[in-house]
Amino acid sequence: MSAVIARLSRGAAAVRWYLRALTGEDRWDRHVELCAAQGRTPMTRREFERHRTDVAAAHAHERCC
Structure with missing residues (x-):
């Protein structure tokens, strides 16, 4: 059972990382x-x-859409 929970936890962390990168949220951390x-001083x-x-x-004029 703990292996399933660990796998779900890793999956949730991966989804969180992906969404933060997709939306640009991780730029603040960088x-x-x-x-x-x-x-x-930041x-x-x-x-x-x-x-x-x-x-x-x-x-804005440099973007295609």
Whole structure:
């Protein structure tokens, strides 16, 4: 029974990882890790998301759809 639970847990973790990568949620984690490695203070989550939307809006003409 514990093997089934372990397998389900791994499956749920994989789905969570995939969805976070698909939606861009993991970019925040990478930003924080990069800032820590460089000894910089990271942007707040709000600033980070605002920056992402500003960059996307500025480059909207480069997307195909």
